[in-house]
Amino acid sequence: MQYMPNVINVIEAKRDGRDLSFSQIRDVVDGYTSGEIPDYQMSAFLMAVCLRGMSDDETIFLTRAMLETGETLDLSQIPGLKLDKHSTGGVGDKVSLALVPIVAAAGIPIAKMSGRGLGNTGGTLDKLESISGFRVELTAEQIIQQIKSVGGCLCGQTEKIVPADKKMYALRDVTGTVESISLIAASIMSKKLAGGADIILLDIKVGRGAFMKNIDDARKLAFVMRTIAAAFGKTVICELTNMDIPLGRAVGNLIEVWEVAKLLRGPQQYSYGFPIDERLYHLIVDLSNAALSLAGSSHTAVTLLEDGSAWQKFGEIVEAQGGDVNSIERWGYISPIAVVGSPNDGYVTDIDAEAIGRLALTLGAGRTTKDGPIDHLAGLWINAPIGSVVQKGTPLVTLYGRPSPTGRELNKEAKAFFTIGDEKPLPPSSIIEIIPDEIRC
Numbered sequence: 001m002q003y004m005p006n007v008i009n010v011i012e013a014k015r016d017g018r019d020l021s022f023s024q025i026r027d028v029v030d031g032y033t034s035g036e037i038p039d040y041q042m043s044a045f046l047m048a049v050c051l052r053g054m055s056d057d058e059t060i061f062l063t064r065a066m067l068e069t070g071e072t073l074d075l076s077q078i079p080g081l082k083l084d085k086h087s088t089g090g091v092g093d094k095v096s097l098a099l100v101p102i103v104a105a106a107g108i109p110i111a112k113m114s115g116r117g118l119g120n121t122g123g124t125l126d127k128l129e130s131i132s133g134f135r136v137e138l139t140a141e142q143i144i145q146q147i148k149s150v151g152g153c154l155c156g157q158t159e160k161i162v163p164a165d166k167k168m169y170a171l172r173d174v175t176g177t178v179e180s181i182s183l184i185a186a187s188i189m190s191k192k193l194a195g196g197a198d199i200i201l202l203d204i205k206v207g208r209g210a211f212m213k214n215i216d217d218a219r220k221l222a223f224v225m226r227t228i229a230a231a232f233g234k235t236v237i238c239e240l241t242n243m244d245i246p247l248g249r250a251v252g253n254l255i256e257v258w259e260v261a262k263l264l265r266g267p268q269q270y271s272y273g274f275p276i277d278e279r280l281y282h283l284i285v286d287l288s289n290a291a292l293s294l295a296g297s298s299h300t301a302v303t304l305l306e307d308g309s310a311w312q313k314f315g316e317i318v319e320a321q322g323g324d325v326n327s328i329e330r331w332g333y334i335s336p337i338a339v340v341g342s343p344n345d346g347y348v349t350d351i352d353a354e355a356i357g358r359l360a361l362t363l364g365a366g367r368t369t370k371d372g373p374i375d376h377l378a379g380l381w382i383n384a385p386i387g388s389v390v391q392k393g394t395p396l397v398t399l400y401g402r403p404s405p406t407g408r409e410l411n412k413e414a415k416a417f418f419t420i421g422d423e424k425p426l427p428p429s430s431i432i433e434i435i436p437d438e439i440r441c
């Protein structure tokens, strides 16, 4: 291994709280991506950034350096404004699965590149792969071709998109350096900028089940990401949304796709008595409307849901990527391993998103290591969302997946994730109301 003397100076400068130049940051990022800088030096650099922070200029430099390690998708051959969306990740977050077909159904081109789940939060790619035959790996040419033919795609990042982030993220994950606003902002924005869209919709999750546990940090992250977008001539919309409680009723892979499919199918499903989760519905409608209005569309999400065009577009996207939309219905034939009953009478006043995420992981719905196995049929269904009136024994949550630990042990554990109280709680909102106007930029 050949040492780069300059790297030590850069680490020391950051350790002492000094600002770094673009060339200093680029040397570190390039050196690490090419393998010239070893993990231990990069770890020291990342830790220095975590402890000392970065100015807005440095964060922009870092984003640029990371972006330039790979290729940028050239969407210029597709006419009109192109849209992308990113969520910082949460439990039961299936919004992208609905938003992409809604936006595409309005004729707005959308290329959504997603990631896999790690830890408590699920990944859109794992959910999509629970649809039989669905291919998430597309080349840049296939992405462009599909946007031209169908209007949208849901896929993974190509190998050539921000290779620096793949290495840096894996290292951050094991060195206690994930929770830095500058590092998170540069990681997300470098990938979004490489995706080539003109407008980027950012859903920043706040709460127990999210990276950002409090509103102040979420706001800071939103401002930094907006500043980066402006430096690259892009428009972003940032919404801070609630991740204290799980989003929707389903947590898992196929079960989440199934919940979205019911929602996209529109009003005839509701009249069959299928319980549409209002928080999920409102978040999908709100974020989709924000995207549509920014792209200059006169369509509204509700119309596109109600006239069936969003559902039709979902089917077209699934088919274009080799999937069988009918396979989603096999969810209805899966047997649960346990139904968890309420310990007493009252109202469901709270459901802990983080604990529910861990439970889904225990059932096999998520990964504990980067390349570990995943059970597409594992997951859970929340029978009694917040505000439900329950009696002792009323089902709170139904569990699907591996029966180890036993259904009985899980049953006991899961009861503790629900709070049953005497007073009816106020309905929880999905969008955090206190977002100042200027953060929606």
Ligand code: URA
Pocket (backbone or CB within 6 Å): 088, 169, 178, 183, 184, 185, 187, 188, 211
């Ligand atoms: N999501 C990312 O893509 N990167 C981070 O650093 C955190 C969340």
